Amino acid sequence: MAEHAAPGDAEAKRAVAPVPAYPPDTLPPADIAAYRVARIGWSSVESLRVAPRTAATFTVPKGHFFRILSVEGPQVGDLNLWAADDLTERFYSGKTRALHGTHVSTGDRLWSSLPHLRPMATITDDTLDWYGIDGFGCGVHDVIGTRCDPYTHRMLAGVDYDNCCHSNLVRALSKRLGLTRAAVEPHVHDVLNVFMCTGFDRSGGRYVMKASPVRPGDFIEFFAEMDLLAALSACPGGDCGSEHSSDAASCHPLEVEIFRPAAAPSGWSEPVPNAYVGGRGGAA
Numbered sequence: 001m002a003e004h005a006a007p008g009d010a011e012a013k014r015a016v017a018p019v020p021a022y023p024p025d026t027l028p029p030a031d032i033a034a035y036r037v038a039r040i041g042w043s044s045v046e047s048l049r050v051a052p053r054t055a056a057t058f059t060v061p062k063g064h065f066f067r068i069l070s071v072e073g074p075q076v077g078d079l080n081l082w083a084a085d086d087l088t089e090r091f092y093s094g095k096t097r098a099l100h101g102t103h104v105s106t107g108d109r110l111w112s113s114l115p116h117l118r119p120m121a122t123i124t125d126d127t128l129d130w131y132g133i134d135g136f137g138c139g140v141h142d143v144i145g146t147r148c149d150p151y152t153h154r155m156l157a158g159v160d161y162d163n164c165c166h167s168n169l170v171r172a173l174s175k176r177l178g179l180t181r182a183a184v185e186p187h188v189h190d191v192l193n194v195f196m197c198t199g200f201d202r203s204g205g206r207y208v209m210k211a212s213p214v215r216p217g218d219f220i221e222f223f224a225e226m227d228l229l230a231a232l233s234a235c236p237g238g239d240c241g242s243e244h245s246s247d248a249a250s251c252h253p254l255e256v257e258i259f260r261p262a263a264a265p266s267g268w269s270e271p272v273p274n275a276y277v278g279g280r281g282g283a284a
């Protein structure tokens, strides 16, 4: 309950219609038709499985596609992306949310951190695009969650759990780069919650989740706009219908498949670094 009395014009204030914070028609368009044509005659060059409650890393050359697939049973994945040659350029969940919305699907981009701010990957197919936003305000593939992590779990539950997505991503990145876990932990960042079904409840705005509608055979497909290093965790929450940060949920593997197109999409070139010339707080 509010502690302070509403002003006389409270309803008038509430009745003001909002405007888009970032008008979508000002975004550089993604030519999905050209990406789709580029899939014709592509070849699968690598596939890997991510075991439940673990993470795995993989690289995707620019101009290639990759899919994250549901296999065996419903499972949520937590995805981190970095520019393959520069860990400081990494997926920027918050700006992606501001630009595209709370959940992403075909045609949306995964944007990189400042000062780079360029598309790292474009979503070119999503078999769960039928879900939309349900009556609870929940959708699939969110950029509103962060990743389950042992610090929050310790704070809230008072116990330690070592297979949170954060921990899985740290271990996988450490192994990939041959660096200590302490050295790589700061590079693990807020994720794309692949297949996860989440929202903000309409009454209090709290972050809520429900069982993912994903089924074996479902996938989300990306086009790598730059050379990517990726890490994917198969969340200990399984379909995230009840709880995470424990061994209680039924968990399944995830599969990643990487495809090389026969030719680059028509008109495509690697996104250039952001054109803002001020840098580091402005030119002044």
Ligand SMILES: [Zn+2]
Pocket: 078, 147, 148, 164, 165, 166, 234, 235, 236, 237, 244
């Ligand atoms: Zn998780």
